Amino acid sequence: MQMPKKPQPRQPRALIVAITTIATIATIAISCSMDREDKEGAATDQSVTNLTDPGAVIGEELMVTLAQAKNFHHKADVHLIDAELTLAIASLRKILALPFPADAPEGVDVLLDARARVSKLLVTAGDLEEAMTIANDGLASNTRSSFFLANLHTVRGHVWEDVGQRADESKDVKAGREARVNAIKDFDRAIEINNAVLKRLAESK
């Protein structure tokens, strides 16, 4: 009688199970990573906040300083009604000392705008040097392009324009020409900044 055949060893079955498990989990992992990339791309295109320079949530600190600046502006308006230029300038200078939050773009915009108004009032008051200093300090400490930065360039351009006019009155032709050149530079720079900001706002819509 022929002996029955010896059955095949069971080792290959475990190997098949192992290979199948590894392949399955690897497939799932790769598909998950592909889904995650798609979601990240979608998230980039459909950003919830879509902010250019997002800062912190609007808080009490920012609101308090904005309210203070608003009050100082209105106080200066009242002083200007009575033609009290010096008091108006003094009131506006206090805005420049307000502690706006460091990560609040509103604070930067308000300060630039306040400098522009102070500089214009100083020009009205005849203090061109102080007006130029106020404008220079504001332009030197800000790098973010904004309408307020462009406005301050415009204001400084007007200051240069007055400097040139005063130089012409004092028969300093060279100084006059140089001042007008600087004024044109500031006006060009203001136009350039405005165009850049308009383009950025149009793209972020």
Add this chain to the structure above:
Amino acid sequence: MSTDDTRPDPDETDPHSDPDEKTVDPHRAASFARLVDGLLDGAAIPPALDASDRALLETATLIQSLGQDALLEPERSKWIVDRALEEALLGTSDAHSSKLATLDLGTLEGAEAGGSNEAVPEEIEPERTDVIRLSTRRADRVLRTIPWVVASVAVAAAILLFVTRPSADEQAKQATETAGAQRIASANEVQRHPHHFSRPTDRLVGEISADAAGNASARLDAIFSNRLASFREIRYRDIKLAGSSSGKQGRVQ
């Protein structure tokens, strides 16, 4: 069965069907019967025995055992059955089953009569071999596959972690988002809406003309009004959440 040609035909020596019964010596028959009974009771074969009588004795003993059921001890019978099953199911052809196949029944009978294990070959004694049941072998197979399963799971986990690992840029982004999320979380679960965040006012104010260069007061009024509305919305939601959860009081400006 003996192959001795000189052994008389069992049919001829059967006392129940012996045609020459009348020629047998009754004394000799009685003594022969006593010998057979003694052998069946476990006594040894007398050494001084006629060859013909010895052959007759062995034949009688064989016939007697064939007429009875095989009375093996339970352990031995179980061992024999297990070995047979093992050979049939697993196809083992080791020395044990070959010995089993060629094991002489007379040897087993002698072992049974002697009541000892001496007739069973030492190599196939049940006490010295592993009588492996099918269930035990199944458990062994499971134990053999466990290391493979553990290794495969570990490799799969390593692949999964490698594929889903965050890149360096992603880690930096996550750190930034975490810092931002902490600031947002400090606002007591404020919904993430754009107008709740501090941001540039260019879009609100618009391009400033040269004629309006000094109108900072009006622009600030617009900025303040806009941000105040957002601030009130956030603060009102804080009070609503605090009131619905723990009853914590807040102020509204």
